Every structure is written in structure tokens, then in C-alpha cells.
Amino acid sequence: MTIHNLDLILATSLLIAAIFIIAKNKMQYRTRKEISAAGKTKTYACGQDVNPRELTTAQNTFYRTFIKTFKLGKLKKLHTGLLTDYLYWTFASLIIILTILVLIL
Amino acid sequence: MITVYSLTAAVILIALGTYALLAKDNLIKKIIGLGIFTDGIHLLLISIGYKEEGIAPIIRDIHFNHATAVNAINTSALNAMVDPLPQALVLTSIVIELSITALALVIIIQIHKKYNTINSKHLRRLKE
């Protein structure tokens, strides 16, 4: 019940955090140096100059495979936005809770 | 006997209110259903405190003392009185229901201005 095994995790995560901070500092240093050396001012994609602002990821590209494989989109489609549907959910869960409680108590 | 009638009426009102709330798409009708539902509960509460041929729960002509209030009243009068607490509860609940209805109607007016409808089927801007 107590978190005595937390000490181990605490130490490990402190170590990981320290490594992360050092690595991040090094990386920043390196990229800054590279940029200044190459004089990079433009972003290229497919052989063309692009505005970096247009290089954004659309929301639905994240975890698309995961959601499609497990058919998780259906759950989202269930939330139709109709007030009557939501009220039916409330009523149905009231009936379910009442049935369960009458049976077990 | 009256208690049985009023309890039956309360149950019928609660059922009707739930039906209106679930089956009607018009927002105003939903609010009316909500009112019927709550009024059914109020009737239930009132009939819980009702007594056959009871008298009004008013205590007069006694020296009133907080600690010994119950002992000071003679018990036969106490037994004939109807229970005043449900009436106080219903009064509070009616005020609450009134304010909810008023707020709901204000919001429905706003919805009518913005969506040009009060049918809850057409309120589907927020979903998924």
C-alpha cells in the first residue's frame, strides 16, 4: 500500500530527467550552430520553398491506423448531438442502475 | 383514501412528464414535461405529509423554548397535525423549478433568435 518502491522510480526518473535536460541543451546548441553555419533561412519541401506555417499536421492524421484498426470511430459517431438521444441514455442508465440495485441489495 | 388517489396521480404525472421529456422534440414541450415531472414529485411529497382530517400545524399559546419544544406541546394536538415539513420542501422546490423554467425560456428565446427554430433535432452544432 505504501509508496516505498517509489524511491527507486524516483531515482530512475531523476536520472532520466537529468539525461533529458543535458541532451536537450546539447541538441539546442548543435542546431543553433548548424543553422548559423549554413545560413539557413528557408524551409524546403518537395524541392520548393514553403512557408513554415503551412507545414502543419492535420488533427485526423494522428493515430489514424490505431483508431481504424480497433473501429473506435463508432464510439464518436454515437454522440449524435441530439438532446433526445442523451435523455434516452440518462433514462436507460436510470433503469439499469435501479434494476441492478434492486437485484443486489 | 385520498392519499392513495394523490399518490396514483403523482405517479401518473411523473410518467407523463418523463414521456414528454423523452418523446417531444419541441424545446418548449420538453420544458413543460419537466414542469409536469417536478409537479408530480411535489404532489408525492405533499401526500407523504398528509393526514386524514388533520389540522393545520400551528402552535399557539405556549411558552416557546428551543430545547424543550417538543415536550411543551400536548401530544394529542401533535398527532392530529399534518406534517409541515413536506410543505416547506415543496415551497422551496417550486421556487427552484420556477427559476429553472424562467432561465430555460430565456435561453430558448436566444436559441430562436440564433437558430430560427426551437426544435431540438436541429440543434446539432455541438456533437461527437
Add this chain to the structure above:
Amino acid sequence: MIPSFLAIPVLLFAAFLIPLAGIHKKKLVPLIAAAATLISFIASLMTIPTLLNSTNKILTHQMGNWQAPYGITIAIDSFSLMIITLTTFIGLLAAIFSKKYIKHSKPEYYSLLCLLLAGLTGMAHTGDLFNLFVFLEITSISSYALTAFYTEKKSCEASIKYLIMGAFATSLILLGIALTYGLTGTLNMADIARATNNNPSPTIPVIIGLLLTGLALKSAIVPLHAWKPDVLEATPIPVGAIFASASTATCLYAIIRILYTIFDIHLTTLMLAAGTITMLTGAILAMQQDNILRLLAYSAISQVGYIMIAFATDTTSAVFHLFNITIIEALLFLSVGALLINTKETGMTKLSTMNLNPHKIIPAAFLIGALSNAGIPLLNGFSSKWLIYITTLETYPLITIAAVLTSALTLAYSIKAYHMLFRSAGRREGEGPVTNPSILIPLITLIIICLYFGIFAEQGELISQQIAESLANNNIYIQAVLNK
């Protein structure tokens, strides 16, 4: 007299005073709200030593000196006090945050905010079932009005949906209270507990079912959660922070008070099932959201599931997680509010192309909140989630797997949100950071609490253990209320 009881009259008076002040001196309005919430927070802090010095760790007060079952009882134990302190604290931070967030310091906003907080603190104070209902209605009505505050299309829609569902739920609670009165002839919580202790009646399951459904809708447990994302998308964000954290915590408190103290029933299977479904559904839906506020709303729903399964297995971890989640959700909502202070856009795909350029603290606050929400070590979300894992692993290993899976999903969508809001390509150039103390102070305070209870987890666990002990035995509560 209980010091923290001062919070209710102070907040109600502030709610009355603010519209009056708004007529002539609009500048005073945020100050009055902040002062009222500060007074109530200090009052609830002052109650802690009073409670610890009392003999049985319960403070009671009978209004107008009427004896316990007849008068109105104010009774707080350590669990109520935790909820009161959290609510007033979050309220204080939200009031400070609103000073910059709400333009032109609208008096009606602050008035409703104070009313909302008064209702929430009242719910935690009262020892009377009907008063719980009245305070719940005060909370609800101010919530409906605050949801419709912007009077745009979506806020009106969210408000009417919340209003009809919420009013249905509170009517169910009223029906439950009516049946309770018919069964026991009393509404005092301790007296109901005494009356129903040794005589099982067939009405009791119906009463519990009605009260539970009503309060479950208010605390957004799946399948009664549908209002929450809509409402949180439409409200002003500081109020959204209160809805997601303090309101949920108080409604969960009411559920626990009714189940544990009044009826002394531990619905292990039902709570485990509801908790697991809530947890997984919330996380899966949060993954597919584009709107950042809906994402956070589903995230808050999924965290409520953890608290439910923790209450079914081990109360200590549940109380600790309830505390941590309240802090974390407030931090997440306020950091997003700080980011979106000058825009009404909330879609992440659009936000990632916009030029927001926030102050350094804001991404840090969001990242700490998100990682803590997902249960990363050294943050407070981990210390309570770890307790939940190890306690459920002994009895229900499948639930532990579901909990760990939900944590992974939480990490996935949190990182996505962080990347799209703060690390996308359009972030480089901007018009300078927003550094307003009224925005940074709440964020920094919440970050410090997150880190403190992450690093010194034992302290939080000790406090939660004491609260859990006080919840375990309802006889102390009954005696403290009835024998005074």
C-alpha cells in the same frame, strides 16, 4: 462556529454586491470577487487546525440552536474540508485568472461565479439531504447561466442541453429525497443513517438508484457524460476549469457521502464497471477530438473513471487521486485559457497555423499538467495512479491493465495536443509574450502543487489515509451530529 462556514455568506453577499458595484465602478468588480474568494479560502484554511484539534475530527454546528434532527445541521469531516479547501482555492485562482481573461470585467459573470462557488461550498458543508439538493440547484442554475454567458450559437445550445439534462437529474434527486422522507421521516443525513441502519427496506435500493443517477449525471460518468464536452467547449475557460475540477469533485463527494455515510453501502461491482467504462470511453473519445476544449473535457471524464475504480477498491488512493485530478484539470484548462486569451478559435488544426506565441510558462504549465494527467513519475498524477495500480493489482488485475492502457492513451493524446498547440511550425514568429501576473500567478501556483505532491507523495498519501479512515466508519459521524 466553523470558520469555513463563513465562505457561504461571504460568497453569496459578494454575488449580491457585484452587480451593484458594476453600475458605477466596474473596476471594483474583479477585486470584490477575488476578495470574497480569498476570504473563503483563508476561512477554509483556518478550519484545518480547528478540525485537527477537535476530539473526533468532525465539526458540527446546529443552525439557530435547534437540536440535530429538527434543525439545519452543518457538519464537516476531513473529506468535506478537503473538498471545501479545493473548491475555494480553485475558485480563487479562477477569479484571479478571469481579471485578464474576461474583457470589460462583466459584473454578471463574477456574480454568477461567486454564486457557483457558494453552491459548491454549501454542498460540502451541509449535513442535510434537502439542503444538499438546494445547494446543488444553486450550483446548477449558475452553471446553466454561465454556460450561456457568451450568448453565441454554441453556448446557447450547450446551455439548453445541459439545462434539460441537469434539471431531469435534479428532479430525480428530489424524487429520491421525497422517498427518503416517506421512508424515514427525517432529512438529516446522520438521522437517516441511524434510521436505515438496521432495518432493510425495499425502498432503499430505489432511493439510492435515484440519488446516484442524478449525481452521476452531474459528475459526468459514462453514459451520462454527454453534456460535459458541449458545456466545456462553450463556457468561458476559467469557469470551464471550475466545472472540470471543483464541480466534479463536489458531486463525487456527494455520491460518496450518500453511499458511505448515509446508507453505508459499498457498491464494488457497479462502481468498478462504471469506472472502467468511463475511463476507457473518455480516453478513446479524447484521442479523436480536434477541439482542444472537448479533448480536455473527455480527458476529465476519463479521470473520473479512475476515481470510481479507486473508491471501489481502496479509499486512500481514491481521495488522493480526487485531490490530484482537481489540481491537474484546473492547471490544464487555465493553461489553455492563457494560450487562447485573444482568440475564440479552439480547433487544434487551425490553432497550429496561428500566431499565438505564448509566454514560456504556459507551454510548461500545459506540459506538466498533461504529463501528470498521464501519470508520469515525479508529478502528482503518478503518485496517486501508482497507488491505484498496486491496490487493484491484488484483486482485479484486468482493471489494472485497463487503467495502464488508459494512461497510455492519455499520454498519446496529451502529446498530440502539446505538439499541435505549442510545437508546430508556425510558432516561430509572434507579437511578443503575454506576461500578465493575473494569468501567471494561478499557473505557477498550480505547477508548484503538482510538483510538490509528485515529489513528496508520502505526505499526500498520509493525509488521504486519515480522510479514508474517517470515511470508513459512519458511526462517528452519526454520533457527532446527533449527540451534540
